[in-house]
Amino acid sequence: MADLGRYSRQTVFPGIGEVGQRKLLDSRVAVIGVGALGTVIAQNLARAGVGFLRLCDRDFVEGHNLQRQVLFDEADAEAGAPKAVAAQAHLAQINSGVQVEPVVADVTAENVYDLIADVDLVLDGTDNFDTRYVLNDACVKWGKPWVYSGVVASYGMTMTIRPGQSACLRCVYPEPQGAGGDTCETAGVLNGAVGVVASLASTEALKLLVGAGTVNPGLIYVDVWNNTFDQFPIARRPGCPTCDKGEYTFLEERLDQTATLCGRDAVQVRPAGAARLDLAALGGRLGHLGEVRVTPYLVRLLVDRYELTIFPDARAIIKGTSDPAVARGLYAKYIGM
Ligand SMILES: [Zn+2]
Numbered sequence: 001m002a003d004l005g006r007y008s009r010q011t012v013f014p015g016i017g018e019v020g021q022r023k024l025l026d027s028r029v030a031v032i033g034v035g036a037l038g039t040v041i042a043q044n045l046a047r048a049g050v051g052f053l054r055l056c057d058r059d060f061v062e063g064h065n066l067q068r069q070v071l072f073d074e075a076d077a078e079a080g081a082p083k084a085v086a087a088q089a090h091l092a093q094i095n096s097g098v099q100v101e102p103v104v105a106d107v108t109a110e111n112v113y114d115l116i117a118d119v120d121l122v123l124d125g126t127d128n129f130d131t132r133y134v135l136n137d138a139c140v141k142w143g144k145p146w147v148y149s150g151v152v153a154s155y156g157m158t159m160t161i162r163p164g165q166s167a168c169l170r171c172v173y174p175e176p177q178g179a180g181g182d183t184c185e186t187a188g189v190l191n192g193a194v195g196v197v198a199s200l201a202s203t204e205a206l207k208l209l210v211g212a213g214t215v216n217p218g219l220i221y222v223d224v225w226n227n228t229f230d231q232f233p234i235a236r237r238p239g240c241p242t243c244d245k246g247e248y249t250f251l252e253e254r255l256d257q258t259a260t261l262c263g264r265d266a267v268q269v270r271p272a273g274a275a276r277l278d279l280a281a282l283g284g285r286l287g288h289l290g291e292v293r294v295t296p297y298l299v300r301l302l303v304d305r306y307e308l309t310i311f312p313d314a315r316a317i318i319k320g321t322s323d324p325a326v327a328r329g330l331y332a333k334y335i336g337m
Contacts, residue, residue: 031045032115039083046095046098050205054100055087056115060297060298061080061083082102088100112134121209133169137248143164146161148160150197152189154190154193170243197222204216217233266320286301290302310335
């Protein structure tokens with residue numbers, strides 16, 4: 001039996017207790033997106049003693065992340081470390097008793113099953129609805145509870161989705177949100193808003209894992225600048241394609257090869273059906289074109305006014321443009337389609 005001493009402030013709390021703490025230690029959670037929300041969620045869950053955390057993120061640490069992404073430091077930004085890997089390293093210092101598995105990848109219809117099949121629940125730390133619709137379809141289809149969270153500027157929201165029991169994300173937002181809404185690029189984001197929303201979400205995870213009866217039944221909306229905290233009941237929507245009709249359209253093969261990244265002058269290019277890359281060989285091949293840096297996790301090429309960061313799964317994040325066509329062209333030119 002594990003020593004529960006370090007969790008004494010949780011086990012003395014009646015909602016958790018020793019029985020609940022042992023459940024947490026035996027639990028498995030996937031955190032999808034390890035940025036602002038995801039680092040707070042992952043830190044809270046690791047400190048709380050959730051036994052296994054899978055951290056999935058496609059991106060690397062940059063200096064402007066440090067204002068709110070609590071598991072990273074200046075050395076991570078300097079190294080351009082993948083967020084999932086850097087988060088794992090910091091969590092190992094915080095609680096060596098929990099197992100953390102980093103996954104440096106984009107979560108898509110192709111890989112989502114493998115990422116969620118062996119966990120008890122899924123936490124949304126993403127910054128985009130493309131991934132959330134994939135998560136919603138996957139979690140409803142395979143019966144995994146998941147906690148949606150989103151934050152921008154000074155406000156955010158969270159909703160707990162229990163397949164078969166509660167409304168799902170598509171009951172609230174039937175179709176993907178179009179352009180024109182606030183993003184962290186256009187509206188910024190306060191770290192206090194991130195902390196509040198992420199802490200609500202991580203507490204939902206604890207409730208679900210210990211079987212508490214107080215799970216958030218609707219959608220919570222909070223604005224830390226304007227002092228509002230609202231709770232809206234959300235009913236299941238008859239005709240919802242996902243949770244009523246069982247049409248999991250976001251799990252069908254429809255890979256968008258590019259995605260403009262929130263908060264950045266950058267585009268991700270994800271070639272369909274690509275094999276894994278040999279980073280050292282790629283670095284050698286690109287060496288004469290510009291400044292090249294090769295790490296165990298990525299190759300970075302600085303050429304003209306662009307920065308190309310290429311990962312072993314053949315994804316690239318191309319900085320210096322927000323035009324997908326330009327990004328695809330640069331990918332084809334330097335990496336090859
Ligand atoms: Zn639904």
